[in-house]
Amino acid sequence: MEIAGKKYFRAAGGILLAGILAGCGGSTQDKAREEPGTVQLTWYLCSEGPQREEEAVEKAVGRYLQEKYHMDVDLDLVMYDFAGYGDKMKMVLASDAEYDICYTSSWSSNYYYYAGKGKYLPLNAYLEGEEALKRMILPEVWEGISIQGEIYGIPSNQVFFKQNYVTVVKEYADAYGLDMSKVHRLEDLDDFFHKVKADHEEIFPLALSEAGAMGKIQLALGFEYLAGEFLPGAITVGDEGLTVVNQYSLDAVKSYYELVHRWAADGIVREDAAMVSNNGLEDMKAGTAIASVNAAFKPGVEAIEKSNFGGREVVFATLSDPWMTTESISSSINAVSANSKHPEEAFRLLTLVNTDETLYNLLCFGIEGEHYTVNEDGTVHVLEDSGYHPNADWAFGNQYLAMPREGQAPDIWEQTKEENQKAERSPALGFSFDTSRVNSQIAAVQAVLSQYRVPLDTGMADPGREYPVFLEKLEEAGSREIIEEMERQLQGWTENTR
Incomplete structure (x- = not known):
């Protein structure tokens, strides 16, 4: 099938990794040449693996960003499965390949190690003035991902214990x-x-x-x-x-x-x-x-x-x-590459993903009617054989923006916030x-x-x-x-x- 084109073949194979490290594949570079005014942003993520209809969602994201924020962005999502993500990113980071955003954490593609090696962009200057973004995340989380006073990623609001x-x-x-x-x-x-x-x-x-x-x-x-x-x-x-x-x-x-x-x-x-x-x-x-x-x-x-x-x-x-630790609060972060050619746009995209409910749910669930429907109670029903179901809402960003899935309570995120507050704190937290x-x-x-x-x-x-x-x-x-x-x-x- 042509539905996913070269991109899906690249992602599914482990991926002609030499092609990725050289610049994430020819199709991406071709698109950039065809649309010189477009900012190309490549985002590495862990999920259930590459999705057949990633490109349809990427285009929908581009249209939404253009219509609402006048951002001309061509997003390239590169997804690896949960278990293999760390090894794939080790190769990407070792080669200093060009990309813009990547998922990093305490459990895969170690945030502290790669930030310490200068692989991620320091974000303190970018966070100045982003009061809404800073307020929505617990202070101890910001403290726990700060290295020598500098923050190198945007943590996902989720369960922190x-x-x-x-x-x-x-x-x-x-x-x-x-x-x-x-x-x-x-x-x-x-x-x-x-x-x-x-x-x-x-x-x-x-x-x-x-x-x-x-x-x-x-x-x-x-x-x-x-x-x-x-x-x-x-x-x-x-x-x-x-x-x-x-x-x-x-x-x-x-x-x-x-x-x-x-x-x-x-x-x-x-x-x-x-x-x-x-x-x-x-x-x-x-x-x-x-x-x-x-x-x-x-x-x-x-x-x-x-x-x-x-x-x-x-x-x-x-x-x-239930135990809140430095490891648990750093279990889902997105960082901007120190080598990104578009750091401002990459940071802005992350800010929007963490604050714009429509954009966030588009990335998590895909296109309504094609990949999912919404039940009367407001929960998401993923369509059978959906071509887009990463099943990793927490990897994209602020999970408090997510529509509940079937079987989840309508107030799931209020429950999560309460459980975060009640969890015992480690003496080493922070x-x-x-x-x-x-x-x-x-x-x-x-x-x-x-x-x-x-x-x-x-x-x-x-x-x-x-x-x-x-x-x-x-x-x-x-x-x-x-x-x-x-x-x-x-x-x-x-x-x-x-």
Whole structure:
């Protein structure tokens, strides 16, 4: 089909990455030449992956911006799936490729690391005068993403706390007598999973992908990240002394690796989970996975998880208390490239996406009547086989502007604001790590993580053999120096804020 043209082929393949790094593809450059007065803005995003009808939505965005704001913008959305986004952006950022906006966070394409390396544009000067934008986001969020007093991105208004949880398809919980009120740890599901597997050989009960699960259950494992997911450096939950530890050396993490390795051997998770993309959504929708873990139990999650599991009813158990951390408040940010040729226009677009309800919902849901309809109660019904459903509203910007989805309460965002206010605050909330003194060690540690983390996190690697080697390699790469620098900065921050 020609409906998506070259752009969809480029995005779906991983993408002729050389073409992307050279300038995001020939079709984009051709359009810029054809329309010399148009500002071309390229925006990298994580979502469920490239959408067949992205171009139709991009054109609709361009028309809306022209009609309402007299902005002549040709928007190029480049979407990668959730699990693969970080690796794709690592290549883009390493090459200093031209683009304008990118999604960044604590869990993918590490905001603190890349801001510290000068990859993102400082925004303090641009934020002057944008009082509405600044007021709509909690002060502690701005503080937590500030590095040496400078802000490098616009955080998405959304749930700002984490409360780890597990979802189970209700028909299986009922059939096997699973009492979710007695599930407090992953281990509590062991007997249930094995019973399901014994009766349904085709099912791998727990959905797992290359993203692993450790980042989604960090609070359940007893720690919180201080500088984005996966980078060594964390504090144990509730530690008022703020002692920085290497989370990979914790007994709870070792036990998790042992559990997931046993589950891989028993067919509870797929043995090839490290090769599975998009958080295992395909298995969940197809019914070949009947449970999942996730990071943030929040208002409206029932509708989201029901959709993830193909419309089947689901039940939940929380694995931690609601906890607001530096990692949780930095879990969705959009930054302007330091190399952008159009920084003013890129910043203005981000400002509008976060303040203009029509523009925001156009990006989230597409074109009404073509990609979705609105029910009488004001909720969104995504059309079957819609050609545009990124399913990542929080990645675009201010989720408080989003129309509720089917099954979500009309006041979902008021509920979210209330839950944000009630969530327990970490004693380290507001601390942001300046990586500049240890960037070389971080690069070396990331190389070790790329080799060992995913196999251990998905059960492919035998922790009895690989785990000690992993810790040794981290030490050799400079994890101790990173942790010591983090400890130094954290103690200095503590002295100035307490």
